[in-house]
Amino acid sequence: MNNEWSEKNKRIQILLAKEATYKDGIELLVELRREMFEQITQIANGYPAKAFYQMPFANAKGYHSKTLAYSIWHIFRIEDIVAHTLIAKDEQIIVIGEYQKKIGSPVITTGNELQGQEIAEFSKKLNIKALYEYAKEVMLSTNTLLAELQYSQMKNGFSDSDKERLAESGCVSQDENARWLIDYWCNKDIRGLIKMPFSRHWIMHIEAMRRIKNKLCKNARKGVDPVGYCGLSCNHCFLGEWCGSCRTKYNVCSFATLYEDKRCPNMVCCSEKNIDGCYECSELENCTKGFYTPDNDGSASAEAQAMFIRKYGKKAFLKVQDKLHERFDFAKTQELLGQDMYEGLKILENEYST
Structure with missing residues (x-):
């Protein structure tokens, strides 16, 4: 489990336990949820459709044995049910927004009843854009609910009639892998629900999603040229765990994500000129496209590295990067190389010659 998130969650639970610090705890919880949701945003907006129904850890024990799509569905169906049907006693977001139809889900349940290949087949059917919009709306509605809850409500529990309402809603499958959820939720007070579905449950499943996407990116990059079109080394980039490189469909490079087709101007230009990368272009030193945009902090560094590749080749470049x-x-490294592209080239050449 992510240690930073876990430690922050522990702090939140301590704050929520006392009336004097309760509001601080809620504020910190909402902050943590926004931080974690950013991980979902990057995944949902950055990866190809195929990524969302792959199961790279299919036979493993743990939440990472699922899919990215299932994980998003599961997190926010549980939150929607608990926040609205159980606590607020109003309509769920999935109903208000007609999201089941938009998402294309064959079920309205939490998905606990699905196992193995059923999860992959379920995930294939989902519209990821609509699923993401649903997740975002549920998250925001819960944040509003959390802000409105008072400390005096923390010990409020639930009755048999609450259990009946959940059962009658059809949102929890009667399968033995799912029906226990009703008793589990209703045997807690509101503070207990904040502790699990609204916080720790997120941490466990989003951490699992990170493991899944890391594996998918690693698999995508196998045998793929590790040098980006602009001349940066994907082997050394800070986005290495997130990005499959601009030479794969798992392209979440900072410039690629600015465009709907995930193709940055450098990539498009190289394709149009039928060249392997910017390092093969005679206009490199004067280029202002994509990564070489003058107001980009990394432009001089990228051009220096592309100039080195043009002069010495990729193999030498990767050794120098190592x-x-x-x-x-x-x-x-980028700071050192980025003061001036010619000075950056000299630094790379000095490393190469020693």
Whole structure:
């Protein structure tokens, strides 16, 4: 489990336990939820459709044995049910927004009843854009609910009639892998529900999603040229765990994500000129496209690296990057190379010659 999230969650639970610090706890919880949701945003907006129904850990024990799509569905169906049907006693977001139809889900349940290949087949049917919009709306509605809850309500429990309402809603499958959820939720008070579905449950499943996407990116990059079109080394980039590189469909490079087709101007230009990368272009030193946009902090560094590749080749470039990254992290390396593209080239050449 992500240690930073876990420690922040522990702090939140301590704050929620006392009336004097309760509001601080709610504010910190909403902050944590927004931070974690950013992970979902990057995944939902960055990866190809195929990524959302792949199961790279299909036979493993743990939440990472699921799919990205199932994980998003599961997190927010549970939250929608608990926040609205159980606590607020109003309509769920999935009903108000007619999201089941928009998402294309064959079920309205939490998905606990689905196993193995059923999860992959279910995930294939989902419209990821609509699923993401649903998740975002549920998250925001719960944040509003949390802000409105008072400390005096924390010990409020639930009755048999609440259990009946949940059962009658049809949102929890009667399968043995799912029906226990009703007793589990109703045996807690509101503070207990805040502790699990609204916080810890997120941490466990989003951490699992990170493991899934890391594996998918690693698999996508196998045998793929690790040098980006602009001349940066994907082997050394800070986005290495998120990005499959601009030469795969798992392209979440900072410039690629600005465009709907995930193709940055450097990539498009190279394709139009039928060249392998910017390092093969005679206009490199004067280029202002994509990564080389003058107001981009990394433009001089990228051009220096592309110039080195043009002069010495990719194999030499990757060896030099290995040497630099033994001493510096990605940010520091780019800072050193980025003062001026010609000075950056000299630094790379000095590393190459020693």
